[in-house]
Amino acid sequence: MSQKEIPAVEENKKSLNFIEQIVENDLKEGKNDGRVQTRFPPEPNGYLHIGHAKAVCIDFGIAERYGGICNLRFDDTNPVKEDVEYVDSIMEDIQWLGFQWKNVFYASDYFQQLWDFAVQLIREGKAYIDEQSAEEIARQKGTPTVPGTPSPYRERPVQESLDLFHKMNSGEVPEGKMVLRAKIDMASSNMHFRDPILYRVLHIPHHRTGTAWKAYPMYDFAHGQSDYFEGVTHSICTLEFVVHRPLYDWFIDQLATGDYRPHQYEFNRLNMTYTLMSKRKLLQLVQEKLVSGWDDPRMPTLCGLRRRGYTPQSIRNFVDSIGYTKYDGMIDVSLLEFAVREDLNKKAVRVSGVIDPVKLILTNYPEGQTEEMEAVNNPEDESMGSRRVKFSRELWIERDDFMEDACTGCKKDEDGNITEVYAEYDPQTRSGMLEANRKVKGTIHWVSAPHAIDAEVRLYDRLFIVEDPAGEKEKDFRELLNPDSLIVKKNCKVEEYLAGAVPLDSFQFQRIGYFNVDADSTGEKLVFNRTVALKDSWKKQNS
Numbered sequence: 311m312s313q314k315e316i317p318a319v320e321e322n323k324k325s326l327n328f329i330e331q332i333v334e335n336d337l338k339e340g341k342n343d344g345r346v347q348t349r350f351p352p353e354p355n356g357y358l359h360i361g362h363a364k365a366v367c368i369d370f371g372i373a374e375r376y377g378g379i380c381n382l383r384f385d386d387t388n389p390v391k392e393d394v395e396y397v398d399s400i401m402e403d404i405q406w407l408g409f410q411w412k413n414v415f416y417a418s419d420y421f422q423q424l425w426d427f428a429v430q431l432i433r434e435g436k437a438y439i440d441e442q443s444a445e446e447i448a449r450q451k452g453t454p455t456v457p458g459t460p461s462p463y464r465e466r467p468v469q470e471s472l473d474l475f476h477k478m479n480s481g482e483v484p485e486g487k488m489v490l491r492a493k494i495d496m497a498s499s500n501m502h503f504r505d506p507i508l509y510r511v512l513h514i515p516h517h518r519t520g521t522a523w524k525a526y527p528m529y530d531f532a533h534g535q536s537d538y539f540e541g542v543t544h545s546i547c548t549l550e551f552v553v554h555r556p557l558y559d560w561f562i563d564q565l566a567t568g569d570y571r572p573h574q575y576e577f578n579r580l581n582m583t584y585t586l587m588s589k590r591k592l593l594q595l596v597q598e599k600l601v602s603g604w605d606d607p608r609m610p611t612l613c614g615l616r617r618r619g620y621t622p623q624s625i626r627n628f629v630d631s632i633g634y635t636k637y638d639g640m641i642d643v644s645l646l647e648f649a650v651r652e653d654l655n656k657k658a659v660r661v662s663g664v665i666d667p668v669k670l671i672l673t674n675y676p677e678g679q680t681e682e683m684e685a686v687n688n689p690e691d692e693s694m695g696s697r698r699v700k701f702s703r704e705l706w707i708e709r710d711d712f713m714e715d716a717c718t719g720c721k722k723d724e725d726g727n728i729t730e731v732y733a734e735y736d737p738q739t740r741s742g743m744l745e746a747n748r749k750v751k752g753t754i755h756w757v758s759a760p761h762a763i764d765a766e767v768r769l770y771d772r773l774f775i776v777e778d779p780a781g782e783k784e785k786d787f788r789e790l791l792n793p794d795s796l797i798v799k800k801n802c803k804v805e806e807y808l809a810g811a812v813p814l815d816s817f818q819f820q821r822i823g824y825f826n827v828d829a830d831s832t833g834e835k836l837v838f839n840r841t842v843a844l845k846d847s848w849k850k851q852n853s
């Protein structure tokens with residue numbers, strides 16, 4: 311059989327990731343009555359980052375691809391760190407990526423159902439109130455090879471546990487004095503089965519339920535049950551939950567009344583070079599003002615990447631390119647940079663921007679004369695058209711492009727800095743770009759000085775100087791920050807076409823890179839962020 315004859319179906323199979331294969335198999339076998347339902351379950355304790363985008367793309371992507379639904383469920387079982395600010399930003403970022411949930415749910419919507427289920431477990435002798443401290447309980451856990459020690463409260467009467475459970479929730483029990491634990495198996499080889507904690511006391515108002523509850527369910531006691539209450543079929547999460555899966559299934563078995571069961575599947579989380587992905591550390595960067603906020607363009611957050619000039623398509627392409635596996639690894643951040651370069655190459659108008667300007671005067675060009683020339687907006691896309699660009703006797707060029715031998719002279723200030731350079735103009739070599747001299751040693755970019763507009767340009771680079779900031783256990787992550795991750799250039803000149811640009815608009819500054827308009831722009835001054843340089847300069851530096 312020649313390659314061409316391979317059936318289309320087979321071709322398609324090859325490109326499926328392992329989760330899609332599972333879903334297709336389940337559909338083929340008629341599981342869940344042909345239903346596909348997923349959820350994206352963020353804890354509203356921070357902004358979404360590029361790692362979350364990987365989870366968003368599979369959760370929503372699976373539902374889209376197989377005609378199912380994906381709900382957004384806020385996993386808000388810990389009032390200590392949660393806030394509505396995060397809820398709003400999470401919704402904005404998911405929609406920005408181009409996905410839409412069917413329903414918004416909150417784990418806190420199920421506090422009553424979870425409570426009732428906990429009461430059921432106590433009644434069945436499968437849960438008890440433990441009055442030991444968290445430290446004491448941790449000490450008795452044992453190790454994977456040494457069985458744990460049963461709590462002295464393990465065999466207390468059902469009624470006693472029921473009464474105390476109510477007291478845990480009424481405000482009579484201080485934080486840390488009691489917990490509700492499942493009574494499973496203190497000798498299990500799976501540590502999660504050694505009487506896991508189901509409820510603890512927190513005297514902190516919840517962003518949705520206020521002071522109604524004082525006893526709050528733990529993640530493990532809320533997640534799977536929430537999946538079950540909602541009718542989730544495929545509960546997709548990251549690999550660190552593999553060891554939690556037996557407990558997830560155990561709770562569902564206690565709860566389920568029919569055949570339906572949600573199932574958990576785990577994929578490799580995204581770890582990326584030169585990047586920290588822990589919400590706790592990102593929050594520290596924000597709180598200690600080491601970055602300007604969650605949306606600082608150096609942050610791996612989706613709002614940071616958006617402000618930096620990343621398009622939703624570039625992020626989705628990146629996620630597609632790295633795929634989903636069952637093994638953890640480290641992704642090179644240059645793949646993300648490649649994805650945005652590739653997308654903007656197709657979409658961004660080519661303009662002239664001079665970052666470090668020096669004035670070039672064409673001494674043989676008539677004073678006061680202006681010509682216009684046609685400039686193609688994007689050679690990759692004819693439909694983007696062209697525009698008129700002005701040319702005159704005085705041009706701004708990059709200081710780095712100034713070559714003394716190509717010039718007829720220059721003017722310096724008292725410190726010896728060149729302020730103006732002089733050259734003769736050769737009409738034969740003029741084009742959208744100016745050839746530097748008659749032998750056409752190189753091409754430079756320029757902006758007509760009388761027509762240029764002022765701009766500030768923020769040159770962003772990687773936030774961390776080391777490849778694996780999370781792996782540097784010896785050092786505090788704040789010592790690993792790249793001191794040159796932001797360089798501000800205040801006196802840049804850009805062509806007048808950019809006068810109408812608004813925040814988030816992206817452009818290619820020819821020969822330099824991709825830039826977008828920052829929200830800090832004012833009527834007087836545009837502010838541009840460097841999204842990414844035209845070429846990957848880190849590779850060169852480090853090899």
Ligand code: ATP
Binds near residue numbers: 579
């Ligand atoms: P925390 O560090 O506070 O536990 P988290 O990063 O796990 O938070 P959640 O809000 O619990 O964040 O995550 C929501 C979903 O996103 C979960 O399904 C989680 O597995 C997934 N997720 C989080 N980080 C990554 C990552 N780096 N790569 C892929 N998926 C991720």
Ligand code: MG
Binds near residue numbers: 353
């Ligand atoms: Mg989590």
